[in-house]
Each structure stands twice: as structure tokens, then as C-alpha cells.
Amino acid sequence: MSTISPFLDPGPLTTPGALALVHLSRDNVVPVYLREGSGTVDGYSEGAVINTRFGSFPHSTLIGQPWGSQIRASIVDTGSRGRKKRKLGDVVATGAAATAVDDATGNDTEAVNSSTSHTRDVVKTAATGFIHVLPPTPEIWTSSLPHRTQVVYTPDYSYILHRIRARPGAQIIEAGSGSGSFTHAAARAVYSGYPKGPGDKRGKVWSFEFNHDRFLKMREEVEDHRLSRIVQVTHRDVYHDGFLVHSDDDDDDASPEAECVFLDVPAPWQALPHLSRRKPAPSLLASGGLEPLNSKKETSDWKSPLRADRAVHICTFSPCIEQVTKTVETMRRLGWMDIEMVEVAQRRINVLREKVGLNMPLERGTNQSPRNVDEAITRLKQIDGRFKEFYRDKRDVDVSMDDVDAEDGSDKGQAANGNVNGVVKGDVNAADTNTNTSGASTLKPWMAGRLVHRTEAEIKTHTSYLVFAVLPQEWSEEQEAAAFEKWPCGKEKKIIGSLDKETRKQEKREMLLGNKQKKTAAKAEGSSDLVERRPERT
Numbered sequence: 001m002s003t004i005s006p007f008l009d010p011g012p013l014t015t016p017g018a019l020a021l022v023h024l025s026r027d028n029v030v031p032v033y034l035r036e037g038s039g040t041v042d043g044y045s046e047g048a049v050i051n052t053r054f055g056s057f058p059h060s061t062l063i064g065q066p067w068g069s070q071i072r073a074s075i076v077d078t079g080s081r082g083r084k085k086r087k088l089g090d091v092v093a094t095g096a097a098a099t100a101v102d103d104a105t106g107n108d109t110e111a112v113n114s115s116t117s118h119t120r121d122v123v124k125t126a127a128t129g130f131i132h133v134l135p136p137t138p139e140i141w142t143s144s145l146p147h148r149t150q151v152v153y154t155p156d157y158s159y160i161l162h163r164i165r166a167r168p169g170a171q172i173i174e175a176g177s178g179s180g181s182f183t184h185a186a187a188r189a190v191y192s193g194y195p196k197g198p199g200d201k202r203g204k205v206w207s208f209e210f211n212h213d214r215f216l217k218m219r220e221e222v223e224d225h226r227l228s229r230i231v232q233v234t235h236r237d238v239y240h241d242g243f244l245v246h247s248d249d250d251d252d253d254a255s256p257e258a259e260c261v262f263l264d265v266p267a268p269w270q271a272l273p274h275l276s277r278r279k280p281a282p283s284l285l286a287s288g289g290l291e292p293l294n295s296k297k298e299t300s301d302w303k304s305p306l307r308a309d310r311a312v313h314i315c316t317f318s319p320c321i322e323q324v325t326k327t328v329e330t331m332r333r334l335g336w337m338d339i340e341m342v343e344v345a346q347r348r349i350n351v352l353r354e355k356v357g358l359n360m361p362l363e364r365g366t367n368q369s370p371r372n373v374d375e376a377i378t379r380l381k382q383i384d385g386r387f388k389e390f391y392r393d394k395r396d397v398d399v400s401m402d403d404v405d406a407e408d409g410s411d412k413g414q415a416a417n418g419n420v421n422g423v424v425k426g427d428v429n430a431a432d433t434n435t436n437t438s439g440a441s442t443l444k445p446w447m448a449g450r451l452v453h454r455t456e457a458e459i460k461t462h463t464s465y466l467v468f469a470v471l472p473q474e475w476s477e478e479q480e481a482a483a484f485e486k487w488p489c490g491k492e493k494k495i496i497g498s499l500d501k502e503t504r505k506q507e508k509r510e511m512l513l514g515n516k517q518k519k520t521a522a523k524a525e526g527s528s529d530l531v532e533r534r535p536e537r538t
């Protein structure tokens with residue numbers, strides 16, 4: 001089995017043991033570990049079976065398929081399992097795919113066989129439906145993962161990862177881990193290869209979770225998804241104990257040296273003091289209503305979890321504006337800059353054809369009412385015409401019946417009906433501009449109707465306020481001196497022009513006036529003088 005996480009490289013085909021995301025419908029995706037069929041499992045002779053409302057799917061039919069394949073349901077005896085010997089084995093063949101004819105129904109039923117060596121059983125296809133077998137990606141995982149908490153959805157985390165500049169090789173701090181939705185997306189964003197040994201620093205997610213059960217589940221999931229070398233989950237209350245991590249090389253806690261931070265905890269402002277470059281003074285924290293850090297370390301020994309030579313980008317995720325206010329207030333106090341709040345209001349837009357009109361085919365989703373006033377009037381005239389014609393013919397028939405009942409055998413009633421039918425058919429087709437000479441519509445069914453878009457009424461995102469900020473890079477005296485050497489400033493001999501705009505304008509006016517006066521004076525002195533001053537032509 002590959003050691004690379006299926007979230008990073010799932011390979012071309014589904015394999016035994018692989019995590020597959022079984023897509024039943026847009027909002028129903030089920031994660032499944034594919035198990036090789038060896039003997040009876042849970043009473044099914046086909047091995048492990050997924051039962052859905054679209055039918056039963058033995059794992060053997062899902063293994064060895066290209067990711068994204070459509071898999072048809074199989075006939076699986078779900079009723080008698082465990083009670084009697086299965087009969088399905090009688091119709092099961094081994095070897096290459098074959099086509100069997102179902103004698104009872106007379107229908108052709110294709111026998112499906114997995115072409116891989118791990119499954120020899122062939123099961124009959126059922127007409128109940130199909131599913132798609134998809135590879136794990138953070139996006140599909142988000143819509144299928146077992147929810148332990150509220151999760152961050154794709155529209156939010158894609159924007160967050162972009163804003164906090166998560167990129168291959170970056171170190172991200174995340175609190176809390178929750179259901180791991182953000183963690184998977186972050187792991188993919190920072191992945192820059194697996195570390196080859198101690199000291200080989202690659203992109204990593206440092207995830208912290210306070211709830212013990214969730215921490216255990218998260219750690220197990222990270223192991224199962226082969227992400228443990230990219231994601232380190234720590235059981236921690238980050239408000240009190242901060243973000244330093246256990247280090248194998250050092251007895252002391254190590255710094256993750258993070259340059260990206262994402263806080264999805266109920267009170268992010270309580271975690272912020274730990275995300276400082278230097279140990280914040282207790283008085284500074286007390287003035288903001290925050291508790292002093294419980295670290296016993298002196299200011300000089302205190303370790304920051306942040307990378308010193310880079311600006312750090314942070315995002316906090318809060319459902320209510322009061323939390324945002326508190327977070328922003330604390331950020332300002334602790335020196336964060338470029339503070340900004342954003343709300344992602346994602347809308348899914350459905351593009352569809354609106355089929356409205358009297359000549360539209362009778363099918364689901366079609367609104368058979370007039371498309372416009374003209375169509376309504378045309379229809380009313382038709383009905384009125386039919387009405388008049390019907391009574392006129394009826395009167396004629398009644399009269400002729402009175403004269404001689406069926407004297408000439410002509411069927412005026414039928415003629416009248418034909419007439420009525422003719423009017424209806426002709427007129428309805430006339431309203432359709434895409435008709436052929438025989439009057440039938442030539443418009444393709446999927447092209448019928450007006451192309452419109454509608455936003456979805458119910459939107460499945462946990463919308464929150466996102467606060468972004470930047471903590472500038474730490475700047476030492478030496479760096480300041482080096483920068484000053486390169487770009488000296490503050491040593492200018494004279495200031496050119498005035499700083500004030502109005503004064504600058506006045507100075508210009510005076511200068512122009514002075515020039516003008518000089519010219520006038522020169523003119524008064526005489527033209528010879530001017531000629532003398534004029535430069536000689538060469």
C-alpha cells in the first residue's frame with residue numbers, strides 16, 4: 001500500500017483498503033474503506049456490501065475501477081442472508097465478463113466482473129440504480145465527514161487559506177481541530193513533500209484540540225488518512241497553554257515557527273496573547289481584561305510559536321459580531337496590523353431552462369401557462385373560436401337531425417371534431433417558431449425554454465465573520481542599521497518645497513510673479529540689453 005496520503009495522490013484506480021467517497025447524490029456522499037472480498041461478510045457471500053437507496057454495491061464491484069467511475073447496483077440477496085445458503089452463487093460465473101440472459105424476465109442482464117485479480121466473483125447487475133466512486137479530496141471530505149462539531153465549509157476555507165498565504169512549505173497553526181474539515185484542506189495547501197528525517201522541515205499543520213474525544217478521533221483519522229507526517233494533532237487548551245509543541249529532540253517545548261494561523265475557537269482573543277513575538281506584559285493584558293500568561297518563563301526565555309523572520313498572517317472565525325469586536329480590540333493591543341473583517345456569503349447559482357408556454361411539452365418542471373400577453377390572447381381567441389364553432393355545428397347537426405336523421409350518412413359531428421382538433425393543433429404549433437413543414441417542433445427538448453439562473457434558497461454553509469490581520473516581522477537594531485546603510489534617510493541637506501500644500505501654491509505664485517517682474521524690468525532697460533543676453537547662434 002502506498003505511504004502517500006490518498007488526499008494528496010489517490011492513484012489512477014481504486015484499490016483494496018483505499019478510502020473511497022461514494023457519491024449517491026449531490027448532498028449525500030458516504031466515506032467507505034474498500035474491503036477485498038474474501039468469504040462471507042455480515043452474511044453476504046459477496047463480501048462487504050454497501051446498501052443504499054439506489055441498490056446494493058458489493059465492494060468487489062468498486063475495486064480496480066478508475067476513480068470517478070459510475071458503478072451499477074448488483075443483485076444481492078439482502079433478505080435471506082445468514083438464514084439460508086445463498087442462491088446467487090448459482091448464477092455467478094468466474095472469469096471474464098459475460099452476458100447472461102435472465103430467462104424469467106427475458107431481459108438481457110449484464111454480468112459485471114471486476115477485471116482485477118482480487119475478486120473473481122461475478123455478480124448480476126440490478127436495475128435499481130448506480131453510484132459514483134470518487135477519490136478523497138478535502139472538498140468532498142468536507143461534505144461527507146462524520147460531523148463532531150460545526151465545520152468550516154469549502155467556500156470559507158478556500159478564501160481563508162488564500163488570505164493567510166498558506167502555500168507549500170508553510171507552517172500553519174490551527175485551533176481547534178474539531179471535525180478536521182479545515183485540517184485536510186490546510187494539509188494539502190502546505191504539502192511540500194514528506195520530511196525525510198529530523199531537521200527536514202516541510203510544510204506542516206500544527207493542530208490543537210481541547211476536547212479529549214475529538215482529539216483522539218482526529219488523531220486516528222489523521223493516521224488512517226496517512227497524513228500524520230504533515231499534520232500534528234496536540235491535545236491542548238490553547239487559551240491557557242498556548243501553541244508550543246512537544247519535541248523529540250529537546251526536553252523543552254519547541255516552537256512550530258508558524259507563519260499562518262487559523263483560530264476556530266469560541267474565544268479567539270484569549271488565545272491571541274500566546275501568538276506574540278515577545279512575552280506580553282501582564283499589565284498590557286490586564287488592561288484588555290485578559291489573564292496573564294501562565295508560562296513561568298522569564299521574558300528573555302519565553303518562546304514564541306511564530307516564525308521570527310516573516311510577517312505572520314492570521315484568520316479568526318467567529319459566528320457573532322461581539323466576538324469579532326473583542327478579537328479586534330485584543331489584536332490592536334498586541335500589535336497586529338491590517339485588521340479586516342470579511343463575511344463570505346456564498347450562493348450556489350443553478351442555471352436552468354425555464355419552460356413556460358402553452359406549446360411546451362408536457363413534462364416535469366414545465367409551466368403550461370401563457371408565456372406572454374400575445375400567447376394568452378391567441379389562446380383565448382382559439383377557445384372562443386372553438387366554442388362558437390362547436391355551437392354552430394351543433395345547431396347544424398340538430399337542424400339536420402330534425403330534417404332527416406343521418407340522411408346522407410355524412411358525419412358532421414366528426415367533421416366538426418376534426419375541425420376543432422385542426423384549429424388547436426395548428427395554432428399551438430404556430431406559436432412555436434421552431435417548427436418543420438409538418439408542424440412538429442424541431443427544437444431540441446433541452447433547448448426549449450428561456451435560459452435563467454436562480455440562487456439556491458437553502459445554502460449549506462456555516463457563515464461566520466472572518467477577521468484577518470498581520471503581525472509584522474520582528475525588526476532588530478542590526479536590521480535597522482543595515483537598512484539605513486542601504487537607503488539612508490533623514491540626512492537630507494535641505495527640504496525641497498514646503499510640506500503644506502497651500503504654502504507650496506503660494507510659493508509658486510510668488511516665483512511666477514517674480515519672473516514676470518524681472519522680464520518687465522529687463523524690457524524697460526532696453527532691447528540692446530536683451531540682445532546681448534540672448535545666446536549666440538552657432
Ligand SMILES: C[S@@+](CC[C@H](N)C(=O)[O-])C[C@H]1O[C@@H](n2cnc3c(N)ncnc32)[C@H](O)[C@@H]1O
Pocket residue numbers: 149150151152175176177178179180181182183208209210211214236237238239240264265266
Ligand atoms: C467549531 S469547532 C472547529 C471546527 C474545525 N475548524 C473544522 O473545520 O472541522 C471548534 C473546536 O474548538 C475546540 N476548542 C474550544 N476551545 C478550545 C481551546 N481552548 N483549545 C483548543 N480547542 C478548543 C472545540 O473542542 C471544538 O472542537
